[in-house]
Amino acid sequence: MGRFHPILFSLLLLSGHVCAQKADLLVVNKGKINGNLPGKLAFVHLASGKVLKQIPVGKEPHEVAVSADGRYAVVSNTGSYQQPGHTLSVIDLATQQEVHRMELGSLYNPHGLLALHGVFYFTAEGARAIGAYDPVKNQVVWLNGTGQDGTHTLAATPDGKSLVATNRGSGTISIFQLRKPHRGPVPANGPEEEKLDPLAPGVWQEAIVTVGKNPEGLAISPDGTQAWIGLKGGEGIAVVDLRTNNVAVFKVGEVEQLSRLKFTQDGRYLLGTNNNMDGELVIVEVATRQLVKKLALGTGAEAIFLEPDGRHALIGVTGKDQVAEIDLRTMTVSRRFDAGQGPDGMAWIGN
DSSP states (O other): OOOOOHHHHHHHHHHHHHHHOOOOEEEEEOOSTTOOOEEEEEEEETTTTEEEEEEEEEESEEEEEEOTTSSEEEEEEEEOSSSEEEEEEEEETTTTEEEEEEEOTTOOSEEEEEEETTEEEEEEGGGTEEEEEETTTTEEEEEEEOOSSOEEEEEEOTTSSEEEEEETTTTEEEEEEEOOOOOSSOOTTOGGGOOOOTTSTTOEEEEEEEOOSSEEEEEEOTTSSEEEEEETTTTEEEEEETTTOOEEEEOOTTOOOEEEEEEOTTSSEEEEEEOSSSOEEEEEETTTTEEEEEEEOOTTEEEEEEOTTSSEEEEEEGGGTEEEEEETTTTEEEEEEEOSSSEEEEEEOOO
């Protein structure tokens, strides 16, 4: 029986390893900020940091979300604010292809995205609204105005019964609670037991809460009782009690541009990106509300994604065309990898 040449054998093993790689991370490539250029969605193998595939999406995309069943991803094609975008890119994850370019008409500047209740909720910043898109029906199935300027980022409580959106231009947040008012006799099982269709008319009740100048960063506490808001007007962080709507504001050192926020899995720390010239990751201890550390990452550091292991975070450093990985145990940069031009929002598609 013949023998394999050692070099050939090594190449075969390497080839098999490369072929076995499978994308488990999505990274939005928005290109040049305010360039209004066509963007891409990168399929990335996280362990190696390699981009395995890129597909075109709309102009200057910002965010991406994945359906609970892993069938679809949706990208918000925000566009620039001089030339507002008005589409969503709908991706079939099995084929890794865009299957729909959903036209939103006058729902300009779609931005924040959230997969919940079997649909994709999105903000329409240029239209003062929040909508919901159904990828199976390929249509917008719900729309609710906020009455506030610059409805931008979006989050939900773990139970899915509250939606929170930041309104950058109005200095407020909108809190939508799934709580239909009753007209007539209360059901025998009590109103709290009634199952409400989140897409039905009138089931979301809005409260508008003033929080400070230019609210943008947004994170819901793991227990679902608080919304933490990054204020880009230099005031720090506003903490809103979602049960009472009471607001407390505290400074985070000299940090002034908290454009994104994310709690660690254990709820001990809050991660924030300070979108200044240095592009910093800010780490705050939640219990004491004290600044623990700042890491300079580069211009355009903004999007935050927690890896499933809970021990690492990824930061999209748009200005450097890199993703920085942070070891949350040592609070240091463990590596950087290229993930396309202008990396921004990220989502997980692995097991």
